[in-house]
Amino acid sequence: MSRPSGEHARPLNRRTLLATGVGAAAALGAGTGSAATWHTGTRDRGNPFTLGVASGxxxxxxFVLWTRLAHDPLAEDGRGAMPDRVIDVEWQVAEDERFRRVVRSGTTPAHPEGAHSVHVxxxxxxxxxxxxxRFRVGRHTTETARTRTAPDPxxxxxxxxxxxxxxxxxxxGFFTAYRRLAEEEPxxxxxxxxxxxxxxxxxxxxxxxxARPVAGGQARTLxxxxxxxxxxxxxxxxxxxHRTAPWVVIWDDHELDNNWAGDDPELPQPDFGARRAASFRAYxxxxxxxxxxxxxxxxxxxxRRIRWGGLANFHMLDTRQYRDDQTCGGLVGPCGLEDDPDRSIxxxxxxxWLLNNLRASTARWDFLGQQVMFTHHDTLGGPLTMTSMDTWDGYTASRRRIxxxxxxxxxxxPVVLTGDIHEHYAAELKTDYSDPDSPPVGTELVTTSVTSGGDADPDEFTGDPDNPHIRFHSGMRGYLRTRVEAERVTADFRVLPYVSRAGAPVSTKASLTIEDGVPGFRGTDG
Structure with missing residues (x-):
């Protein structure tokens, strides 16, 4: 196919640069100086940057800059076929994609006991x-990545x-949702x-x-x-x-063991403490x-708390490590024990810590980034009630106090941001969920899964009489895109028609708006 006239002369746009990594190898001449120690004799051991880069x-x-060196990512010893010695890793931060204006640089050691990971x-x-x-080891340089600092307070x-x-x-499924997320340039x-x-x-x-097999059996060791x-x-x-924007991460359960709670695994198992320590270290x-x-x-x-100028605070919560074990047999309730005021999630x-931060907050928006559904969610329908004891429904005193x-x-x-449930939800939060007429006191936005659950039908939400405070629901895969402004927050529930094969397009299933100072949602459209 012929190249359009003049295409070779067009400057690279940011999306093309990040998607292809163009510019990293070409910019080697603008490096930080002498190459890091990497060769054994005269033999180059190959590209160590198979796992990419990240910031957060x-x-x-x-911000934090991250990479981890690995020649063979699937090596069974978990060490990526790396040599048992310290590797010096060079790094650079620049104001431009071509690294003509480098503003910070240095060298940091990647230790074998830390799986040759670095955190700058x-x-x-x-x-x-x-x-x-970008990072560099010897003649190997990572692809160019973008990040940003938070605004002035x-x-x-x-x-x-x-x-x-x-x-x-x-x-x-395939991680196409991550690619579509990157294309949003968040x-x-x-x-x-x-x-x-x-x-x-x-x-x-x-x-x-x-869609594709995972390597090995169930992870239990480091x-x-x-x-x-x-x-x-x-x-x-x-x-x-990861190359497109800084990430703020928090875990849920599968980074360790399904539905773990504090010191308790889902099912009895020997040496759970050692397994917990191994998973924490790998995380x-x-x-x-x-x-x-x-x-x-x-x-x-x-x-921890991440401040985004005077616009937003992100209170990132850990609802796994410190919670009491799930009650009612760990599955569904109610059984009365979920209301125990001594129980905490x-x-x-x-x-x-959270309540003190909320009392001290002067931000326009306070987001609680956490794992499991915060709002009351009756999953049974009809006159009887059924709720998940792994969510805040299993810790109602905790929910009430917060x-x-x-x-x-x-x-x-206040806006709660949630994952875990593999479905999109938007809910108005209340102090009394038994009274449909009680006013909202906050909102919850639940993002669906990237792949978990596999392909899903393009369902349509028609309302839920058992949960009238839930304003939207979809079971499709995807992610949540949110535009945060001083006057409003606009939440777009982005969905993919399939994940069983790569390359799915993305569309907006619904958009909801939260107005400044007005708890609840304004409008729903698909």
Missing amino acids: DPTPDG ETAGLKPGREYYY GTLHSPLTLCTASCAAWEH DLVLHLGDYVYELGHLQYPVLSGI AEYRQRYAQYRTDPDLQLA YENMPLRSSSRPRGGDMRLY TGREQEE TEGWISAGVRN
Whole structure:
């Protein structure tokens, strides 16, 4: 096919640059200086950047940069066929895609005991700015990636494009949703858990069939968790999504074990404490997290606040590590025990941390980024009620304390962001779900899964008389795109018609708007 006249002279746009990685190899001459130690004798061991790059947890003057070195991502020992020694990794941050204006650079060691992962915490950058970064080892340079700093604390009128995702089961489909998310060119991505699944090949069946096999059996050891993350991170669509924007991540259950709760696994198993510590370590090694989140054995501080100028606070919650075990046999209720005021889904320390942050907040919007459905959800229908004990319905005292906490704190616009359930939902939050006429006191936006559940029918929401506060629902795969402005938040529920094969298009199933100072939604359209 002939090239259109003059095409070779057109400047690269950002989407083309990030999608293809053009410019990384060509810009080697603008590197940081001497090549890092990488050769054994004169033999080059090959490209170590098979797992891509990532950035995360932005502040007004910096962010975290991440990569992990691996020659063979599926090596059974979980170490990626890397040598048992420290590798020096060079990094650069620039104001332009071609790295003509490098503003930060350095060298950081990748240690074998950390699976040769690196976490660079940058500082001293300008607020509210777009930056580009890359890593280099020897003659190998990563593809160019984009990130950004958070706005200055006083900034209110800079809109934010936020994408939210969760639940990406490798065997259930292709990660096209991540590619479509990247094409939105968001300012920030929130991943709300189930980044990987611990289950092994054919252990998580789906009606639409296995799209691609996962390596190995169920992950239980550090090597097995490392291998699982490595396989996921080889996916080109996921790598693109990480190269496009900074991510703020939080886990759910499948990063360790289905429906785990505190020190309790779903099913009795020996050495769960050692398994928990292994999964925590692998999670940190594979995520763009600050050193403050580095695990200490079976403990890992993940709850934290990300400030986006004066526009938004993101209170990232951990509803797994500190919760009491699920009641009512761990499945469905009610059985009376879910109302016990001594039971908590967040743990007392995290709950107090959240309530104190809400009381101190001056942001226009306060988002609670967390894992499981916050609103009351009757899944049975009719005169009887059935609720999931793995959600906030199993911890109603916790939900009541936090809801009343943001009311008493005078939080201007509370919005809960949720994953886990593999479906899109939009709900108006209440203090009394038994009274359909009680006014809303906040909103919840639930993102569907990237792949988990496989292909789904293009269903239409017709209302739910048993849950009148739920304003929208769809079971299709996809992600949530949110436009955050001072005056309003617009939520677009983005869906894909299939995930059993690659390349699906994306469309908006419905859009809802939350007006500043008005709890609840304005309008629904598909």
